[in-house]
Amino acid sequence: MTLLHWHYPTEILVGENASSQLATLCQQQSIERPLFVTDPSLAATQAIRGIIAACHNGHLAVSVFSDFSGNPTGEQVESGIRCFLEGRHDAVIAVGGGSSIDTGKAIALVAKQQHPLWQFEDIDDNWKKADPSFIAPVIALPTTAGTGSEVGRASVITDSQSHCKRVIFHPKMLPEQVILDPTLTVDLPPHLTAATGMDALSHNLEAYCSPSYHPMAEAIAIEGMRLIKLYLPIAYTDGSNLQARTQMLIASSMGATAFQKGLGAMHALAHTLGARYNLHHGLLNAVLMPYVLCANRHYLHEKMQRLSHYLELDKDGFDGVLEWTLALRKQLRIPHTLAQLGVTAQEQATIAAQSVNDAAASGNPIHLSQEQYLALFNHALNGTLDL
CATH class of the missing domain: 3.40.50.1970 (Rossmann fold)
Structure with a gap:
């Protein structure tokens, strides 16, 4: 072994x-x-x-x-x-x-x-x-x-x-x-509360999706996501709520504890785009999240089934997790596309090449080629979910 x-x-x-x-x-x-x-x-x-x-x-x-x-x-x-x-x-x-x-x-x-x-x-x-x-x-x-x-x-x-x-x-x-x-954290404005909270979600979610074997980290990740589901909307709408702020700090630490299990394409692309466009890392992860989920869809059925039940979502399985993610982004006023952040297609080939070689890429549920990163980037740039 x-x-x-x-x-x-x-x-x-x-x-x-x-x-x-x-x-x-x-x-x-x-x-x-x-x-x-x-x-x-x-x-x-x-x-x-x-x-x-x-x-x-x-x-x-x-x-x-x-x-x-x-x-x-x-x-x-x-x-x-x-x-x-x-x-x-x-x-x-x-x-x-x-x-x-x-x-x-x-x-x-x-x-x-x-x-x-x-x-x-x-x-x-x-x-x-x-x-x-x-x-x-x-x-x-x-x-x-x-x-x-x-x-x-x-x-x-x-x-x-x-x-x-x-x-x-x-x-x-x-x-x-x-x-x-x-x-x-109480003075953090709503838009940064949203972006950083979605960053915490991305850590827990990508760690959970990673194929690496680490059951303790996986358990931490799903509980971290449950805390975020409960408390991020409260912290966003009422920044003075110390209970929500405390639980979000805990969920954030849980995400970074869990991601020793691995990250994935969300972070691979976010690292590349952040360095080129000097954009907020958490905001990039938030925008990229549903597109990366869709790229990994066929390898996540069992995990998404378990996660949807644990989070008590309205719909089971992958579709339930995706719909919750999209609804949460909308509630937090997260942009739907990279284009809304000022990203353009000008350097798309370089972005794809750097993303496939990023340290986070190895934790993705499947190995994505440079061509797949290029397609993923374009979906996120234009707002088309590859369902």
């Missing part, structure tokens, strides 16, 4: 105002000089200023790095590494969405290594090039319920030279401590 290698997440503190424990958690881990990594818009908010002030009051020598974009680049990570080294920091506190946490984890991995960032791309055993004793500890506080990067062992970073996204991986990139505080 093939040897299987399964991982589960780290210590997680969940609850309203849990972020108030940050300074204490740092002291417990002998962290004295953390680098606070958060995006520019968050750095200016009262909530984040309050967390930083509490760290200073806890006698932590904190400085802030926020010079990165929604799709962080290798150059931006290098800038963060310089900040880390110049400030003689001993840890990273990553606060924000996937871009902040991915950037923070990449900085923590590479800052004191002998090899540069791209040497740790998730290819073969590249991760073994890193000296684990030089990887700085990370504490992660997500402010969106989407990527689940807070419980992941990788970062997705854009290579601006090749216009593609690369997955940087090491087992010890997993944050040592995660704080899920719903009060940090």
